[in-house]
Amino acid sequence: MKLIRETLTAGLLAAAVAVPAQADTVEFMNWTFTEDSGRDRIQALMDNYAASSDHEVEAIGYAWSDINKNAFLRARTNTLPDVMQVQGRFLPTIANIDQILDLNEVFGKDALEAQFPPGFLAMGQVDGKQVALPWIAGTIGMVANKQVLEAAGVDGIPETVEEFRAALEKVRDTVPNSVPYGMATKNNNSILLDYLIWAWTFGADVIGPDGKPDVNSEAGVAAIDFMVGLMNDRLSAPEIDRPDARRLFGQEATAFYFDAPSAKKFAADFSGQGDAYIPNVMPMETPTLAADGTPAAIQWGHVLVMFGDDNASGDSAAAGFVQNILSDEVLIDFAVGGGALPPTTSALASDTVKSDAYLTAWAEAAVAPRPNPIAPLSNGGAISDMIGEEVQAALLGQKSPQEAADDLQARLEEALE
Amino acid sequence: MSDMTYTSEMTAPTRVSPEARRGGLKAAERRFGLLLLVPALAAFGIVVLFPFLEALGLSFYAYTIEMSEPEWNGIDNFVEVLTDGAVISSFFTTMIFVGLATFFSILLGLGWALILNHPFPGRTVLRGLSLMPWVMPAIVAAFIWGWIFNSRYGLINALGMELGLLEHPLAYLSTPAGAMAAVVIAKVWLSVPLFMAFFIAGLQSMDREQMEAARVDGAGNWQILTHHVLPHLKPVIMVTVVLGMVGNLQHFDTIWALTGGGPVRATTVLSIEVYRRAFEQWDIGMAATVGVVWVATILPPAYFYLRELMKGTE
Numbered sequence: 001m002k003l004i005r006e007t008l009t010a011g012l013l014a015a016a017v018a019v020p021a022q023a024d025t026v027e028f029m030n031w032t033f034t035e036d037s038g039r040d041r042i043q044a045l046m047d048n049y050a051a052s053s054d055h056e057v058e059a060i061g062y063a064w065s066d067i068n069k070n071a072f073l074r075a076r077t078n079t080l081p082d083v084m085q086v087q088g089r090f091l092p093t094i095a096n097i098d099q100i101l102d103l104n105e106v107f108g109k110d111a112l113e114a115q116f117p118p119g120f121l122a123m124g125q126v127d128g129k130q131v132a133l134p135w136i137a138g139t140i141g142m143v144a145n146k147q148v149l150e151a152a153g154v155d156g157i158p159e160t161v162e163e164f165r166a167a168l169e170k171v172r173d174t175v176p177n178s179v180p181y182g183m184a185t186k187n188n189n190s191i192l193l194d195y196l197i198w199a200w201t202f203g204a205d206v207i208g209p210d211g212k213p214d215v216n217s218e219a220g221v222a223a224i225d226f227m228v229g230l231m232n233d234r235l236s237a238p239e240i241d242r243p244d245a246r247r248l249f250g251q252e253a254t255a256f257y258f259d260a261p262s263a264k265k266f267a268a269d270f271s272g273q274g275d276a277y278i279p280n281v282m283p284m285e286t287p288t289l290a291a292d293g294t295p296a297a298i299q300w301g302h303v304l305v306m307f308g309d310d311n312a313s314g315d316s317a318a319a320g321f322v323q324n325i326l327s328d329e330v331l332i333d334f335a336v337g338g339g340a341l342p343p344t345t346s347a348l349a350s351d352t353v354k355s356d357a358y359l360t361a362w363a364e365a366a367v368a369p370r371p372n373p374i375a376p377l378s379n380g381g382a383i384s385d386m387i388g389e390e391v392q393a394a395l396l397g398q399k400s401p402q403e404a405a406d407d408l409q410a411r412l413e414e415a416l417e
Numbered sequence: 418m419s420d421m422t423y424t425s426e427m428t429a430p431t432r433v434s435p436e437a438r439r440g441g442l443k444a445a446e447r448r449f450g451l452l453l454l455v456p457a458l459a460a461f462g463i464v465v466l467f468p469f470l471e472a473l474g475l476s477f478y479a480y481t482i483e484m485s486e487p488e489w490n491g492i493d494n495f496v497e498v499l500t501d502g503a504v505i506s507s508f509f510t511t512m513i514f515v516g517l518a519t520f521f522s523i524l525l526g527l528g529w530a531l532i533l534n535h536p537f538p539g540r541t542v543l544r545g546l547s548l549m550p551w552v553m554p555a556i557v558a559a560f561i562w563g564w565i566f567n568s569r570y571g572l573i574n575a576l577g578m579e580l581g582l583l584e585h586p587l588a589y590l591s592t593p594a595g596a597m598a599a600v601v602i603a604k605v606w607l608s609v610p611l612f613m614a615f616f617i618a619g620l621q622s623m624d625r626e627q628m629e630a631a632r633v634d635g636a637g638n639w640q641i642l643t644h645h646v647l648p649h650l651k652p653v654i655m656v657t658v659v660l661g662m663v664g665n666l667q668h669f670d671t672i673w674a675l676t677g678g679g680p681v682r683a684t685t686v687l688s689i690e691v692y693r694r695a696f697e698q699w700d701i702g703m704a705a706t707v708g709v710v711w712v713a714t715i716l717p718p719a720y721f722y723l724r725e726l727m728k729g730t731e
Contacts, residue, residue, distance in 0.1 A: 093482060096482045177569075188697075237569070238591035239567065239590055379481075384697075396591050396681070
């Protein structure tokens with residue numbers, strides 16, 4: 001009996017020594033992997049981490065519009081990923097998931113403050129808790145297609161709303177089957193961004209500092225009236241969502257549209273010319289009412305969140321993966337390659353970032369970006385739908401701009417009570 | 418050997434059959450039948466009944482994304498839903514969609530079945546091809562129809578402009594009527610093969626001699642259709658109407674992929690309303706309540722369908 005026990009013990013010990021420690025697989029849920037322009041870049045991140053550690057990374061891809069819903073479904077079934085990419089404006093929503101980690105406890109508050117400038121670190125904070133780390137940053141601003149402007153005979157970038165309209169008319173009249181401005185007219189979440197920027201441009205606050213709506217003021221109605229005018233004069237078109245605008249822009253059927261800095265990657269893909277097309281993508285200031293006005297733009301960024309108690313230590317495979325993709329050697333290529341700013345202090349100071357003409361032009365165009373006022377609201381999803389529905393009703397001629405603004409004001413007042 | 422007297426005592430079996438003890442063979446067969454039902458009942462309970470009961474329970478709670486636990490609020494959700502203009506408009510939109518999609522699916526399914534019931538060269542191939550929309554995933558069909566109706570690169574606009582019928586592309590999916598027509602057409606296209614198969618099966622059981630006799634008596638095609646074919650197909654029509662209504666009341670995927678419930682709310686049927694409440698507005702309690710109302714609209718046609726089915730088995 002003793003012999004058997006000793007033999008078994010020795011066998012188990014030998015097995016324990018012979019078998020290496022189990023490599024962890026980090027589940028990384030993101031939408032970039034599902035996009036043609038991003039799949040290879042995410043694969044490279046995952047391969048890089050696998051090569052530099054004992055751990056594998058598995059991509060769980062969902063389309064941008066489906067990823068939040070799947071996060072909540074996975075939370076209900078305890079199948080949350082280790083790491084997730086989140087659109088900055090949706091972070092307050094995702095932060096409601098109980099299993100989300102406080103990253104100050106994972107990485108240490110002092111270490112994070114040393115790694116990121118305060119402004120960027122704030123992108124990942126909800127109610128004072130560091131629930132995310134900034135991954136790539138920038139603004140939602142306007143881009144112009146140099147080729148289309150040249151074909152239409154438009155000299156220079158329009159600075160005022162009046163010049164902008166004149167440029168659109170030239171494009172409409174000279175570029176066949178064009179949608180001069182790829183204004184979002186289909187998806188509520190996309191309509192919201194175009195509307196916010198034009199509302200600010202015309203001087204409406206949408207939601208004022210006192211938390212009250214301000215959409216049926218003279219300025220608010222003028223903004224919707226301007227958007228409706230673009231539709232009526234075929235300077236914009238119905239059935240356009242952001243992906244449609246990106247495609248039309250790359251195919252030289254659209255001269256202007258609002259997007260994140262990653263616009264250049266989409267243009268490169270849809271033009272069929274790859275990165276050689278990027279010099280045609282010109283970041284520009286949003287036209288203003290007066291020549292000396294402040295161009296409107298919206299703060300934008302992608303952040304990384306982590307879930308699960310197993311990942312609560314800085315030594316976990318998931319924490320290692322997050323730090324790996326935020327390291328200079330990985331982050332700078334990834335962010336700059338996608339046209340976005342890397343938000344770490346050291347990456348921002350790098351020569352690659354400072355010498356990038358596209359990023360420099362983008363930063364110069366985004367003079368005073370404002371935070372999305374709808375994102376932090378607890379019923380932000382419902383409010384986005386309200387704004388999208390009422391603005392779309394005006395754009396499609398179902399309501400006058402004044403009626404749409406009045407109805408929107410009434411709905412927002414009730415929702416914000 | 419003494420004479421044997423035949424008594425009940427002698428013939429009584431020494432062991433009683435277990436079936437006899439439990440009510441006889443019929444009862445045993447019933448028990449066996451019930452046993453066979455257990456896997457299906459278990460699957461039904463897990464996949465359908467449990468989620469439904471959970472949703473029914475949640476419909477009495479306030480449960481938004483910010484709440485860690487649902488909070489009981491009685492019938493407040495139902496009061497809000499039944500007085501909410503958006504839900505009421507979704508209800509009417511659903512009725513319009515169900516009515517149009519069911520009517521045209523049956524009309525075209527019947528017409529196509531009548532054509533394919535006549536012998537002609539290539540009929541078998543055409544019958545096979547006619548089933549293609551049924552085989553195709555609904556989401557694929559939605560994208561195909563989305564491409565056909567698209568205002569920028571759609572087939573209809575391309576043809577119209579090529580033929581000089583249109584000066585500018587038209588945005589069919591951006592008008593309430595156009596969007597509703599598009600989702601109805603897409604759904605009818607998906608449903609016609611199934612209904613056609615039902616009707617062909619019904620037509621093949623018709624007494625041909627009876628029709629020939631009617632023709633000899635001078636009946637034309639219309640009289641044959643109205644006095645012989647339709648009365649014969651009445652049970653099939655009843656079942657397809659109810660089946661079509663239930664299917665169209667449940668429909669989600671084609672509408673979501675084609676219009677997303679828009680423009681504005683023109684194609685927001687109840688299924689889309691539930692999705693929006695749950696996954697865009699993150700209000701699970703209200704989504705569950707709209708879902709319960711939605712189920713309530715499905716119950717009457719489902720009851721009539723089951724009643725027709727039961728009639729067939731009795």
